[in-house]
Every structure is written in C-alpha cells, then in structure tokens.
Amino acid sequence: MKNLFDINGKVVVLTGGCGILGKNIAHYLVEQGAKVVVLDRIEDQGKELEAELNKKGEALFLVTDVLKKEVLEQNRDDIVARFGTIDVLLNAAGGNMAGATIAPDKTFLDLDLDAFKKVVELNLFGTVIPTQVFVPVMAKNEKGAIVNFCSESALRPLTRVVGYGAAKAAIGNYTKYMATELASKFSPSLRVNAIVPGFLLTNQNRALLTNEDGSLTDRAKTIIAHTPAGRFAEPEELFGTIHYLISDASSFVTGVLSVVDGGFDAFSI
Numbered sequence: 001m002k003n004l005f006d007i008n009g010k011v012v013v014l015t016g017g018c019g020i021l022g023k024n025i026a027h028y029l030v031e032q033g034a035k036v037v038v039l040d041r042i043e044d045q046g047k048e049l050e051a052e053l054n055k056k057g058e059a060l061f062l063v064t065d066v067l068k069k070e071v072l073e074q075n076r077d078d079i080v081a082r083f084g085t086i087d088v089l090l091n092a093a094g095g096n097m098a099g100a101t102i103a104p105d106k107t108f109l110d111l112d113l114d115a116f117k118k119v120v121e122l123n124l125f126g127t128v129i130p131t132q133v134f135v136p137v138m139a140k141n142e143k144g145a146i147v148n149f150c151s152e153s154a155l156r157p158l159t160r161v162v163g164y165g166a167a168k169a170a171i172g173n174y175t176k177y178m179a180t181e182l183a184s185k186f187s188p189s190l191r192v193n194a195i196v197p198g199f200l201l202t203n204q205n206r207a208l209l210t211n212e213d214g215s216l217t218d219r220a221k222t223i224i225a226h227t228p229a230g231r232f233a234e235p236e237e238l239f240g241t242i243h244y245l246i247s248d249a250s251s252f253v254t255g256v257l258s259v260v261d262g263g264f265d266a267f268s269i
Ligand SMILES: NC(=O)c1ccc[n+]([C@@H]2O[C@H](COP(=O)([O-])OP(=O)(O)OC[C@H]3O[C@@H](n4cnc5c(N)ncnc54)[C@H](O)[C@@H]3O)[C@@H](O)[C@H]2O)c1
Pocket: 015, 016, 017, 018, 019, 020, 021, 022, 039, 040, 041, 042, 064, 065, 066, 067, 091, 092, 093, 094, 095, 096, 122, 126, 149, 150, 151, 152, 196, 197, 198, 199, 200, 201, 202, 203, 204, 205
C-alpha cells in the first residue's frame, strides 16, 4: 500500500510563517519534501527563512497581509506561477494582543474594545480571507486540505484572555461550518480542520508564564498542575498532527478540532 503520509511535492501555503510555530512547521514540512510558501508581513525575517529552507528543499517567501484580499490574490497568482498549484493552506497567522487581555487589577469594564476587535480581526478574518482567496485553486484540483489554528482558550475560557479566547472560539465554529460548505459546494475532497495547541512557552505568552528571573508564574504553575502530561508542549509536538491533517492519512477527516494539549482539556480533578 502507498504511504498514506506522503506529502512529498505538495505545495503548502503557510500564513504567519515567520512566527515561532510557523518557522518550526516550515522547516519540518520542507524536510518532508513539501514545497513550502511562507507568507508573512515581516520581509527581512521571511527572506532569511526562505534562504534557510532552500538549503533543505524548496521554499518561497512572499510578503503578505492576511487582512488584505488584494495582496493575498497577488500572492496566490505568484504561487501558481511558480509552483503550478496549491495543495494545502495552513492558517497560522494569529495571536493575542496586550489590550485584549484584562490585567489582574482591572475588570471587563476596562476592556479596550479596539484591541478586542483587532484580535478578532487578525485571528478570525485573518483566516477567513486567505481561505476565500486560496480555495478556488484547490477547488479546481477537486482536492485540498486546510488547517486552521485554534487554541485551548477556545475550548476552556482562560481567565484574563477574553479577546483571544472569543476569536479562537469563533475559529472552532467556523472550521466546522466550512467543512460542510467546502465539501458540498466545491469538492468532497476539499477538507478543513483545526489544530488546537495546548500551552507552549513562546513569546506570545512568555510575560504571563514566566517571571523576570525565568521562574514560572503562579499562572504557569496552575497550567502545569492541570496538564496530565505535567509540562508545556514543544513546537515539534504539533508536527505529527499537522502532517496527518494535510496528508491522505486523514482523507475522511474534516470539520475536526484536533487537540494537542497533554490532556489539559480532559482534566477535571
Ligand atoms: N504559541 C502558542 O503558544 C500558541 C498556542 C495556541 C495557538 N497558537 C496559535 O498558533 C498560531 C501561530 O502562533 P505563534 O506562536 O507562531 O505566533 P507568533 O506571534 O510567533 O507568529 C505569528 C506570525 O503571524 C504574523 N502576522 C501577524 N499579523 C499578520 C498579518 N496581518 N499578515 C500576515 N502575517 C501576520 C506575524 O508577523 C508572525 O510572524 C497563531 O494563530 C496562534 O494564535 C499559538
């Protein structure tokens, strides 16, 4: 039988590819033989990453803004001109913003609504708009895989993280909605799923999880106490789920939120 996990030669578009998770994922996918297109707004880091990836395989970096449809349309045309098609879209651009998080001495009444809107815009519309732009290419192939980036905060609201949690919860619902939309109106083999990473210690949350001396905050200790695996995740621990979701091994899997959290969501007492 063929290797169900073979992704050699697949053209994978990765938004937010210069981020902590994005960079790691890009390296992994190139090592597996995929042609990886990194889309991000940071040009110098993107060019550097492109050069590193091209030492291992085939990659392209393009500047984008996931909130600007016309920029993404130009990206799409450039990708198709270079690689002929697009097989996979990984919607990794996203993240939290300080204003959308409620400080310990503040309440919901102090919430910065502009910051809240920006977080929803980036995480939700920054996934919806690239999907609108790249789906027509996959629809032409009658096949494709999309992976959205959700979060533990979508499943279990986390204290303080009001804006990001709401935005990622919307991603969960939207992912399920899109599974039917894509299969019924475009192709039964056009799939969309979400990865739900648990807690990683990255720049996104370093200030919440570590003190200035590097020791864990009380919040971080609580997270670990609620994680059966007893630790934070490493970025590499997301690779297997992403690989599975974009390969033929998951050909009958769509509309699923795939949780990678060391058991956090399953833990009660
Ligand atoms: N790191 C974590 O602990 C964690 C946990 C759960 C989910 N996630 C999600 O995984 C995804 C990746 O996380 P990360 O830690 O790599 O984040 P990151 O902040 O390190 O990277 C995000 C990337 O997105 C890019 N970006 C932001 N706005 C953009 C825009 N308008 N257009 C194009 N690019 C834009 C940034 O330049 C950055 O390179 C995000 O959606 C995040 O919410 C992360």
